[in-house]
Amino acid sequence: MKMKLFVLGAMFGALGLAAGASAADKIVVVKAGKLVDVVAGKVLTDQTIVIEGERIAAVGPRASTAVPAGARVIDLSGATVLPGLVDAHTHLTGNPTQHGYASLGVSDIRSALYGAHAAKVTLEAGFTAVRNVGAGGFGDVALRDAINDGELSGPRMRVAGYALGIQGGHCDNNLLPHDFHYVEKGVADGPWAARAKVREMAKYGADVIKICASGGVLSKGDEPGAQQYTLEEMQAIVDEAHKLGRRVAAHAHGASSIRDAILAGVDSVEHASLIDDEGIKLARERGTYLVMDIYNDDYILQEGEKAGMLPESLAKEKALGQLQRDNFRKAYKGGAKMAFGTDAGVYPHGDNARQFRYMVQYGMTPMQAIQAATINAADLLGWKDRIGSVSVGKYADLIAVKGDPLADPAELTRVNFVMKGGAVVKDQAAGAR
Template identity: 75%
Template sequence: MKQKLILAAAATAATLAGAAHAQPAHAQPANVVAIKAGRLVDVVNGTVLKDQTIIVNGERIASVGPSASAKVPAGARVIDLSAQTVLPGLIDMHTHLTSDPLQHGYKALGVSDVRAALYGVRAARLTLEAGFTTVRNVGGEGFGDIALRDAINDGDIIGPRMRTAGYALGITGGHCDNNLLPPEYKVTGQGVADGPWAARAKVREMAKYGADVIKICASGGVLSKGDEPGAQQYTLEEMKAIVDEAHKLGRKVAAHAHGASSIRESILAGVDSVEHSSLIDDEGIKLAREKGTWLVMDIYNDDYILQEGERAGMLPESIEKERVIGQTQRDNFKKAVQGGAKMAFGTDAGVYPHGDNARQFHYMTKYGMTSMQAIQAATINAADLLGWKDRVGSITAGKYADIIAVKGDPAADASLLTKVSFVMKGGSVVSSKD
């Protein structure tokens, strides 16, 4: 019943939003579009090409090549981006679109599942308009993220392509439980599962209700009450059971893990990505490289937590935890880059305001990546982790026409991606600014 209410509410919000915001993305895409790109970032080869023409047919890219030899079909709509740099749509691998960044801690107790899903309608639009045409949503209440994904797919609202997790799995009293209320309320998070068989059952439940990916809490967290980020929560035995069950069902597993031991055991259990990785040590970096495990490190939101956390309702203990590990996480990001670990872009959007995702690029280059590496982390690398290399992540014939543009050269300064001037998703123009 709750899920039906969420879907109905989201559909109502979409109708109202459509009336208030006449978005070009609602229109049917032109049959054929030719995009003239002054510069084009080839994320596969790590180069920037000049004077390229992209032919888009419907939702897909038909061809890419030098403008001098391009054959533009008669009647094609021409979009002139010859004074800009064109890139594939960006991908954020760690978002919470149904989370309001101003409603943390005890303030979040007043947010219903329906309200969270409705908030996600606005967050999805802001994220897409910021140039993030694909996201992985790693946890949401009431399966609201799944309802949001389905509403976007059905064309009811605009937003990025989504892979969603439903509830994140965790232990009783852990980071993914609700520890804000006293015992007489008898509140337990809906993702809580203790022991290997209970954890397997919870994986099956998430898959049943539409989860594309399984999110687990292997360690304590920053924004949870009464635990420590560095403390391991799920055991290796429990995580192996989760990974085995998820992979049998065709789902990848993302592990929230701050502490060194939880990171190592998540990797040994076979997870596909480790989120946060704040206290990763040399052994963890080496193991991630050897096993091919992706690291998704959110190194921007430290700023927001420390500057705006109190106003947003974050607990004093959470702000203090961030003071302890925030800079360490950034330093360890640099070590992971230097150590050759596979890195994908993820920001924990929802901790900070949606649409500000690209602010992380500055910190990725400050702490060890080149601008091209940072762009690759948010395009071809993220697509690989997502399992969608054949669909998104590069401007390549056959893939979705998810295309953005910026003024200047983001391959020299990735922070320019905070000012995206053109967004196309699936051949439809979402926004275009002078």
């Protein structure tokens, strides 16, 4: 009996030591040589970030911010630290080498498995949160849940499930002949059918509702500038989604589809390639975010044919790409709110940060481009209280680069340190320990 008590006591003592060690390990201190304060829009030097568990407990100058005893110290004094980046328009289950007819041979299950790979690559590229605006088979819902449960490595995710659209439109699948009688599962024609489809997406786990207000580039048989959903249909979708606590993202290239989407009350307009002065004015007045993917034109025109994109898609992109970039400049100068989004999945996952160069080239300062991918995108996702800045109470989602991203936005394509929720995901930073 005494021996049993001795053994039990030893076991509980060991558990106590383990618990104590675990508690100490939960305090992490990051020493930042430079820290990009996206809220104030300036760079701070010699900062200390104290992290308890998943969240930031303190941020301040190194000289006046105490380092708790026993804390793990990560020395990034030779680097620039930023909040984790946010991409508000991704398709993590999309394979950029399997567009067009090649996509017909890919099952929803296979896409979801590919998404697990893409999620890891995206996180390691410095994007600690994404909004995934469309995936077959609710693959993005499954991916989000597996990440949240700690089974897979990946960013925080807001997900849409199937994108909603009209029969024969951009969000339908028009590659198969009539013999198959195939209609994509997000198709809903008419206001009440559209309301029912919103309810279905919410039922099966969608955080956000994605709609196709216009034709698209990579779809067959439609024109990007042509409106698809009507104002009445979009109003029904937005009303139903907002009642259910879901925001709405509208794929819209053409001016009329952009106008009606904003009038219907969508929370963001995606692409916005042919936005006109009226659309910019409406977006500014109503606080609608524009999410303009102005990098992927490069990939489509350079690699699209090899990736299986249809000849008509390449022709549409040639006609649209430069116009979208020029209208990005007009929208920015016109005072519209803008959030960072790239359409990842059209191009290889992990290359998201290549877009920063174009955002600066077409009008933004480097700080404004970074803000679009941090505080602005966090606000659009409905997570401004959780992510988007290095602030007390927010998740400890941090990245670091060796150089100065305000002098050269390309530095953000070379992220060498990533932390998500206080856990180090990637550490290639010189001097980190």
